[in-house]
Amino acid sequence: MTRLSDTVVGETYRSSVGWELLAELEDINNRMPGQDGEHNAATLVAEAFEEVGLNDVTFTEFPIPGWWRGEAALAVEHGDRKTTFRRSHELVELPGTPSGDVSGELVDMGYGLPEDFEDVDLSGCVVMASSLTPDEYGRWVHRSEKYHYAAENGAVGFVFCNHIEGALPPTGSIGVTNGPGPIPAVGVSREVGARLKRYCKNGSVEVSLDVACENGRTTSRNIEAVVGPETDEEVLYTAHVDGHDVGTAANDNGFGTALVVEVGRILAQLEDDLETRVRLIVFGAEETGLYGSYYWTHTHDLDSVKCIVNMDGAGYSRNLEIHTHGFETIGETFEAVEAEYDIPIKIEEGLRPHSDHWPFVQQGVAGVQGRSSAKESGRGWGHTHGDTLDKLDVRDLRDLSILCAAGVARLAESSIETPHVSATEIKQDSIEQRFDAGMKATYTWPWGEQRDWPWKDQL
Template identity: 25%
Template sequence: MRNYMRNTLTIFAASLLLGWFSNGSYATTYEANQKVAESLNSKAQQSDLAYKIAESLTVEIGPRLAGSAEDLLAVDWATAKLQSLGFDKVYKEPVVVPVWQRGSASARVVAPYPQPLVLTALGGSVATPEKGLTANIVRFDNLNALKHANKKNVEGKIVFIDQKTERFKTGAGYGKTVGARVNGAVEAAKLGAVAIVIRSIGTDSDRMPHTGMMRYDDDVTKIPAAALSAPDADQLTAMLARSQDVSIQLTLTPKDLGTMTTYNVIGEFTGATKPDEIVLLGAHLDSWDEGTGAIDDASGVAIVTAAAKLIGELPERPARTIRVVLFAAEEIGMIGGKAYVEQHKAELSKHYIAAESDFGAGPIYRADLRVAPAVFSQAQQLLAPLAHADVEQGDNNARGGSEVSLLPAHGVPVASLRQDGRDYFDYHHTPNDTLDKIDPAALAQNVAVYAQFAYLMAQSSLELRPIK
């Protein structure tokens, strides 16, 4: 029944769209494009190319923190991979990034219940004194509670923000808690804290802390910042329920090593009749250094690369150019995305639409767009074949994902091909982000969706601008 209803909706959508046009040649072209999209879906679902790409990146390179030696190895890997897959053009664009080295992290409860804690430095954190620091803990339910705290209750202490991340299909819980990671150190330092530890921004119960980028304010004292694993956060909370005089000893040894140049890696399959117009598929090449960066974001690299490869293998190229951008330094502030916008300002008006894969390897269930409201319904109908991959139509409020979210400000239409992320934050930014977390079948479904989306958009005759 599900397949019957899906196919019925697809046929209805196609007939509805055809009814809007009286030109017979357009109808013929539309039908041909739909058939190609269906063939791309079939080929993608049967291919293991994306899994092989993800395996290659995680095994041959592994962790690739922006600014590290492994980051540059990943750039070489990506360049060689795109060339080996037959992209018409493969090139690099320089991106200057800060170089931060994690060092070691250790902590233990000194009193009243001495025992070790498992934690990791947040990205960009300064170090503790060489011999560490020891201070009492003061706990807050969330960042807002810290902001409204009395300075006399915080001064000289280690702030502990203990906000749990809720599990959602959309990953919405992350947005509610990530502020503590990003801005907690500044708010704690304003009140005289000597350091901050947070409950990991994750949905797991593993004893594996989640790292991630944090920020400092040049006008506020920089204090060390770390994330506790969820069980260790629970342990600390249980101790504080017994005694308000819980003290910990904390040692972090990260280093700031200046800056270096890395690269965005770009590959293109040139369009047949509109080669200067671009359908952009993005992912980010860098990862954090704790796991092997499998779901964040080797899976995305694999999805968009394999999708473009399928289009490049077609007997006839689509009208527009398919451009794959493997962005540098997303994890430390979308630096590669910002560099891309700056370096491509002159041609952003030629970017027809863009989408980015950066939410793991869960199956795609919905396609959201951000296009001119006047053509939104027509754009949805063009994408009707996505129903064959169990993808429903969404709204017209897409962000596009990570770096691509920077493009709508410049008038570029975007799509969000939304993945089921219920377990994404179990592994995100942890040592547990490894290849075994990728389901090959789900990865192939992602490729099918991206390939169909990119092809249909590359062939579209709709005017997607101006976006709202």
Template identity: 50%
Template structure:
């Protein structure tokens, strides 16, 4: 272990990270570009300062903001019913305001083949797709792809139905960098979605109504540092924003609290760092990774040794690492979890989901650090149910220890973390993810 025994004991007994997480969820809404996000960022800034990091500060940047209004889904046929409460229906960020009446066409799990199979029915219709990924798909199909497919096939509105039970409609960005998107969109609970799917089999007409605003605003990143003042640096990151309907406890208050905890542990007098560690929490991840892109664009990436991004890292203490193929970074985590007799699973798929993508696309060694549990798919994420009671402070402490130890190893002199060129990254991306990025207007390479 590179951390001292005293630091390990501190990590396993301190309430610091849990207190930071509690303060974050008590902010309420931390929607990107709105007052709560800035208040949450201030919580993290103060925690970094309290933990001993230096020059803790906020950095502002511009984003395309989105404000939620009221939404409803009214069924006219075959049985009249009005859904107008947030426990049933939510607008999806990035969509436009509007009201549309049409027949409901259920495209199941919303795979590309399912949309093609229903192509003759979708013109002018309300397309409905589940949040589940089709069994035949070899990767996760993002809601944005389903939304764009609906619009491209002529649908006039989009309904995204949860596959997780419990009367929790899902939310999530659909506009990305083409804001606002082309058609109104709402998320509905599994229970409402199952009923609509049943009605659609016999002929269902409904009205989708969305009130929202798409306007420019500003967001903030939080940044501080520990260790020597070297040009070369390791980035430890998370995002502080969360959807306005819930506490955003695991997604991603826990990640932000972990950044502060890693900073606190690495700032201890008995911890020696060879390389500067920059601690950054991003704003506006949930609506298009804007904070991460701002950081990447204002950082000398040649000096960035690697990026360790934390997102959804408190569902258990079973660490999961999305390596994006950067095995040198993975090796530090593997050695750490071996020494701590901890669990680690890895996936080398190059994925555009998460703030690390802003760096991965440039060839910077960057990993996504999360945890795994028995919960299916996204679970409570992006719903009202992403609350503090789902999490355990013991898990947060253990993950904080594992990440802090791995970062000390990555920051050590002599540890090489080779990157790749942009051309190499472009060639390494799976065709499926290229398809997703192009669908969302997020393809970062100038090759048509």
């Protein structure tokens, strides 16, 4: 059994490498996919990989659809008054939105669940939907799913309303694979949403939505390094470096990036004991369509991947969660880590098809998402200008680094087998867990027509 020595564990509680990288990532301010800040962040990650003693540090560049924020305003006519929301704590554009100036009746679709849109004519309307999905619904309904339901039912604009208080308008991509979505879209704070709902209760409300932005072509980068012996199979430990520009993306996903560096640092000290090579990957352009991980899976032989552990949304607490997607061996491996350290690790079996493990898992590769427990429903500070370093705790980074490194080291043992399954099995699980409707609505269902990838000419 490959175990972390007491010396390695103790030294990890004095390490500042990951935390210092996290602070540097925050100081970049804007790590939107394909923009200068994301490229600069990739350089910082590569330097950190080299600093902690990892091998074969490389960059891989790939094309993506780019999006650059402009200005937006939402004007509301209520009674004999007209109110215009345009300040940064009131609303933000959603990445992937096209520019446009549209007007229509504001229609509140509540949670914006699939059934809420059935047989509803929204022609010429501006639709508002909550960022919340009720816990009892059984699956998370993605913002892009609500957006596309609105567009398909005739809406001319979309307003995504945060359910978390604090003057925090939510961002998040609603674009399609190779460009912008069909209608202008913004996110508004809970407080603005409450006013809009109040106006709607008093009768028909007319709004004007004005969005100015730029859509074009750009490039993103993946950063990789390895540790351990040269073997036919590799264990992948991954995160994404990009983040939304309205905050500093400290939790989502600067924290995950710092974890990859810290776990790599720990494994470099165990290199002679590792039985399988471990590849550390920090993907680019996750936030606008999982482009980095999809590019990787399109350009590599997935038979060489023993399994993937992807970290996203891990900065909420020190309470590690592993979402197994039905790959029981990986769950059992982390249960063994739980027993060794006498620290609870929550194991969840359901699918989570919205981060960089998904391009692997949808093809049957054994893969999990690691994250940590949040106190409230949803992503909390994430995807808002409140996602900043002061919300995070270096002790959580150290605790999770140890647990994840212990799990990855065990997965690298040659005696632990993580067999892949057929893509058909994952497809059936997706249908049984009701993800098929949402992915088809957002044009991300991977078992239909070939998606129009920006790099299709390179393949």
